[in-house]
Amino acid sequence: MNYRVVFNVLGSLLCFLGPLMLIPLVVAMYYGESPYPFAVSFAVTTIVGSLLSFRFVSTGEDEWEKREGFAIVAFGWFAAALFGSIPYMFDGVTPLNALFESMSGFTTTGATIFVDIESHSRSLLFWRSMTQWIGGMGIIMLFIAILPKLGVAGRQMFRAEAPGPKEDQIKPRIRETAKILWAVYVSISVLELILLLAAGMSFYDASTHTFTTMACGGFSTYADSVAAFNSPLIEGIITLFMFIAGANFALHYKTLYSDKKSLIKDNEFKFYFVIVAIATILLTGILLRDTYDTIPTAFRYAVFQVLSILTTTGYATADFNLWSDSGKVILLAIMFIGGCAGSTAGGIKVVRVLILLKYARRELFKAIHPKAIRPVKFNGKSVPGDIMHAIISFVVIYLLIFLLSSTILTILGMDLTSSITASIATLGNIGPGFNLVGPMANFSTVPAIGKLVLIANMWVGRLEVFTVIVMLTPEFWKR
Amino acid sequence: MNYRVVFNVLGSLLCFLGPLMLIPLVVAMYYGESPYPFAVSFAVTTIVGSLLSFRFVSTGEDEWEKREGFAIVAFGWFAAALFGSIPYMFDGVTPLNALFESMSGFTTTGATIFVDIESHSRSLLFWRSMTQWIGGMGIIMLFIAILPKLGVAGRQMFRAEAPGPKEDQIKPRIRETAKILWAVYVSISVLELILLLAAGMSFYDASTHTFTTMACGGFSTYADSVAAFNSPLIEGIITLFMFIAGANFALHYKTLYSDKKSLIKDNEFKFYFVIVAIATILLTGILLRDTYDTIPTAFRYAVFQVLSILTTTGYATADFNLWSDSGKVILLAIMFIGGCAGSTAGGIKVVRVLILLKYARRELFKAIHPKAIRPVKFNGKSVPGDIMHAIISFVVIYLLIFLLSSTILTILGMDLTSSITASIATLGNIGPGFNLVGPMANFSTVPAIGKLVLIANMWVGRLEVFTVIVMLTPEFWKR
Numbered sequence: 011m012n013y014r015v016v017f018n019v020l021g022s023l024l025c026f027l028g029p030l031m032l033i034p035l036v037v038a039m040y041y042g043e044s045p046y047p048f049a050v051s052f053a054v055t056t057i058v059g060s061l062l063s064f065r066f067v068s069t070g071e072d073e074w075e076k077r078e079g080f081a082i083v084a085f086g087w088f089a090a091a092l093f094g095s096i097p098y099m100f101d102g103v104t105p106l107n108a109l110f111e112s113m114s115g116f117t118t119t120g121a122t123i124f125v126d127i128e129s130h131s132r133s134l135l136f137w138r139s140m141t142q143w144i145g146g147m148g149i150i151m152l153f154i155a156i157l158p159k160l161g162v163a164g165r166q167m168f169r170a171e172a173p174g175p176k177e178d179q180i181k182p183r184i185r186e187t188a189k190i191l192w193a194v195y196v197s198i199s200v201l202e203l204i205l206l207l208a209a210g211m212s213f214y215d216a217s218t219h220t221f222t223t224m225a226c227g228g229f230s231t232y233a234d235s236v237a238a239f240n241s242p243l244i245e246g247i248i249t250l251f252m253f254i255a256g257a258n259f260a261l262h263y264k265t266l267y268s269d270k271k272s273l274i275k276d277n278e279f280k281f282y283f284v285i286v287a288i289a290t291i292l293l294t295g296i297l298l299r300d301t302y303d304t305i306p307t308a309f310r311y312a313v314f315q316v317l318s319i320l321t322t323t324g325y326a327t328a329d330f331n332l333w334s335d336s337g338k339v340i341l342l343a344i345m346f347i348g349g350c351a352g353s354t355a356g357g358i359k360v361v362r363v364l365i366l367l368k369y370a371r372r373e374l375f376k377a378i379h380p381k382a383i384r385p386v387k388f389n390g391k392s393v394p395g396d397i398m399h400a401i402i403s404f405v406v407i408y409l410l411i412f413l414l415s416s417t418i419l420t421i422l423g424m425d426l427t428s429s430i431t432a433s434i435a436t437l438g439n440i441g442p443g444f445n446l447v448g449p450m451a452n453f454s455t456v457p458a459i460g461k462l463v464l465i466a467n468m469w470v471g472r473l474e475v476f477t478v479i480v481m482l483t484p485e486f487w488k489r
Numbered sequence: 490m491n492y493r494v495v496f497n498v499l500g501s502l503l504c505f506l507g508p509l510m511l512i513p514l515v516v517a518m519y520y521g522e523s524p525y526p527f528a529v530s531f532a533v534t535t536i537v538g539s540l541l542s543f544r545f546v547s548t549g550e551d552e553w554e555k556r557e558g559f560a561i562v563a564f565g566w567f568a569a570a571l572f573g574s575i576p577y578m579f580d581g582v583t584p585l586n587a588l589f590e591s592m593s594g595f596t597t598t599g600a601t602i603f604v605d606i607e608s609h610s611r612s613l614l615f616w617r618s619m620t621q622w623i624g625g626m627g628i629i630m631l632f633i634a635i636l637p638k639l640g641v642a643g644r645q646m647f648r649a650e651a652p653g654p655k656e657d658q659i660k661p662r663i664r665e666t667a668k669i670l671w672a673v674y675v676s677i678s679v680l681e682l683i684l685l686l687a688a689g690m691s692f693y694d695a696s697t698h699t700f701t702t703m704a705c706g707g708f709s710t711y712a713d714s715v716a717a718f719n720s721p722l723i724e725g726i727i728t729l730f731m732f733i734a735g736a737n738f739a740l741h742y743k744t745l746y747s748d749k750k751s752l753i754k755d756n757e758f759k760f761y762f763v764i765v766a767i768a769t770i771l772l773t774g775i776l777l778r779d780t781y782d783t784i785p786t787a788f789r790y791a792v793f794q795v796l797s798i799l800t801t802t803g804y805a806t807a808d809f810n811l812w813s814d815s816g817k818v819i820l821l822a823i824m825f826i827g828g829c830a831g832s833t834a835g836g837i838k839v840v841r842v843l844i845l846l847k848y849a850r851r852e853l854f855k856a857i858h859p860k861a862i863r864p865v866k867f868n869g870k871s872v873p874g875d876i877m878h879a880i881i882s883f884v885v886i887y888l889l890i891f892l893l894s895s896t897i898l899t900i901l902g903m904d905l906t907s908s909i910t911a912s913i914a915t916l917g918n919i920g921p922g923f924n925l926v927g928p929m930a931n932f933s934t935v936p937a938i939g940k941l942v943l944i945a946n947m948w949v950g951r952l953e954v955f956t957v958i959v960m961l962t963p964e965f966w967k968r
């Protein structure tokens with residue numbers, strides 16, 4: 011392990027994060043709140059980052075190998091969450107809760123330990139939303155530019171005819187790709203911001219909710235989440251942008267700048283759309299039977315909640331914890347799917363679910379025609395064996411972590427439904443679950459050890475599991 | 490599809506089943522109950538079986554191909570459940586409930602729609618227990634002798650250095666293997682019967698509970714299940730025999746007649762033991778904290794329930810539905826594992842879980858060393874790719890059916906916990922779940938459509954999924 015490279019990059023990352031804290035500092039001054047917390051956070055983060063960068067100077071000849079890549083990604087996210095938690099502590103949040111909230115931000119999970127959201131300062135809530143937007147950008151880069159290089163996400167599969175030049179070296183490629191994706195992400199965000207402003211939201215509300223929509227984050231500045239606005243128009247805009255944020259950003263780029271049909275030709279996007287359609291129809295029917303009186307009302311709440319959960323955003327326009335179990339099971343099922351690869355969404359991802367289904371279908375065929383050769387196809391190409399293996403082992407390990415986490419939470423005394431949904435809601439970076447951790451409740455009642463488990467879930471889930479889990483193997487630290 | 494062969498074998502099967510109904514007829518006469526139901530059932534089953542056999546005479550030259558094999562297994566089990574349900578209808582049970590109870594018997598599930606078990610005639614309860622013992626024998630044969638021939642279970646993997654001669658033709662091999670396994674099954678059953686009698690049970694109780702222990706069936710002649718005896722000795726004997734019945738019968742044969750170390754050398758058996766040990770220790774700790782006062786009491790209920798659920802027997806010595814969620818989650822987790830391949834247990838099976846875990850571990854290793862070659866090993870041999878594929882697609886399809894079933898049940902209005910556990914309890918052939926379908930409750934409150942779904946679950950789960958599911962593919966019926 012080349013520690014110099016790792017610490018050098020971590021230092022650079024903090025030097026990038028620190029100055030971003032000046033934005034909530036400006037917000038604080040605008041609203042007449044104390045700028046002190048963000049000034050201190052800015053100083054601490056930037057100084058530590060600079061010290062790290064200077065202490066571990068990169069010679070410019072260092073090569074990133076796989077292990078260094080894994081360590082940078084995993085500890086990079088952790089460092090961001092750690093230093094990003096400083097402002098919370100100035101607002102009287104305990105260190106554990108601050109780390110929880112900050113990790114929930116940077117991983118775009120949106121699970122909160124805030125009991126009374128509106129009691130916190132506007133600048134802190136702005137920072138909280140902003141961390142999700144930063145995390146969301148990081149995720150897109152991670153998935154499209156970095157992980158394929160580390161062999162995690164399966165480059166060929168996940169549309170890594172990604173935008174940008176195609177050098178062999180990692181660094182220039184990441185830099186170019188990052189620029190392009192940043193531009194796409196910013197452009198779509200600006201579009202949402204304008205639409206939300208036009209729909210009558212204040213600049214503060216519009217910007218914070220743009221941050222958390224585009225990142226599939228789900229933090230709201232209101233305890234009632236998007237229900238606070240009680241506006242079908244705003245819900246419609248947010249629904250649309252959740253749908254966009256849950257799809258592949260590399261495809262958004264291609265759709266905008268080269269092939270207009272990039273999205274609708276893509277197998278993953280088509281399946282994503284089918285899931286949204288089926289879940290919405292089912293849920294509308296169930297809500298019409300059990301909860302609401304008219305089709306438009308049932309549809310309004312159904313489509314919003316389906317997209318919020320499937321894209322792992324986690325907003326709520328209704329307390330779905332009070333819906334019938336029929337409705338809840340639809341939400342629970344799509345919690346295990348998540349959005350598209352290369353989006354800001356979390357979860358197992360649509361492409362993995364789709365390929366796994368095609369794989370199972372192929373095996374059924376082979377049960378009758380054992381000698382027939384019928385490859386699993388995705389976007390017209392055969393899925394290679396190593397990609398198949400990567401997908402399957404991902405799902406297995408994902409479900410094992412889910413089981414382990416659920417078990418620990420119940421052993422700590424939480425009820426089964428809360429334990430299970432808290433686990434999947436953090437591992438899938440969704441945010442709210444059912445019962446104790448429902449959309450109108452919060453994670454403050456989870457025991458301390460449980461919070462640590464959930465922090466780990468968010469971190470592991472956001473980094474596509476392998477990035478963190480490989481560090482648990484002895485092989486990682488060898489030599 | 491060669492229908493003649495299929496109907497001919499189904500006919501023979503009914504001709505075998507019919508006369509078995511004379512045994513509960515004798516029981517009826519002994520207890521002074523009406524022998525009429527069993528006389529009629531015997532007559533109907535045997536006559537239909539004979540007509541089928543005569544109408545579709547086998548020329549002796551017919552070859553079983555895969556599709557015929559699948560059809561015989563799937564419809565054979567269904568026919569047994571269908572004709573075996575006749576006696577229930579004489580006792581005032583509705584046809585749907587009778588089919589449910591009979592399918593629950595022949596698939597050794599043990600889920601019951603009986604509201605007041607003791608109100609039914611002793612001969613009917615005897616038949617109910619007996620169907621599980623018949624089903625259990627069928628399962629061992631199916632798994633060790635038939636499925637590997639159909640390419641389902643992965644012969645090389647599942648110890649199909651099975652006893653018996655090794656011809657290439659299916660029929661003689663099945664016949665020889667069947668005889669040997671029958672002898673092992675009967676011998677161990679007799680041993681349990683003797684021990685239960687020695688522990689003070691009546692012949693009626695001892696025989697019915699031997700039937701349902703050895704089959705991992707779980708039907709009891711008492712509403713309180715094994716708790717009715719309130720005897721640590723009886724519980725100990727049953728615990729031991731559940732452990733035996735949940736292990737591979739081909740290995741029991743080898744242990745008895747050739748290599749004494751066959752069981753303890755086997756990777757699957759070792760892992761089975763490890764799961765039992767870990768789950769028992771955890772559950773004992775949890776029960777000690779939440780439910781019982783002393784270690785022996787906690788251990789007594791923990792070890793019994795862990796084995797009852799893991800081996801998918803489904804007996805209860807306590808209403809585990811009243812335990813804390815910490816305890817329930819342990820039971821829920823092992824519901825998804827099940828017993829060993831080649832046993833009478835249902836579920837995903839220990840060997841599949843073990844190989845899947847080894848596979849995930851290997852992929853983690855490969856994430857760091859992508860060029861390293863490290864095969865997944867089982868019992869010292871590399872697991873071939875096609876076996877790996879079969880295992881993975883089994884688990885995927887199994888979980889999909891579980892999800893589909895849970896979703897349907899909740900849509901029908903059942904609560905989430907009942908829906909989920911009713912689904913896994915029938916698909917895994919376990920019997921009781923939690924809440925509405927808890928160990929001291931029954932399945933009578935499930936809506937009619939839900940009962941049909943659960944009947945399908947039992948059938949699909951018992952026949953290793955593929956055997957039934959391939960019939961849903963258009964390829965199955967082609968040509």
Ligand SMILES: [K+]
Nearest residue numbers: 119227323440
């Ligand atoms: K989220």
Ligand SMILES: [K+]
Nearest residue numbers: 598706802919
């Ligand atoms: K059972």
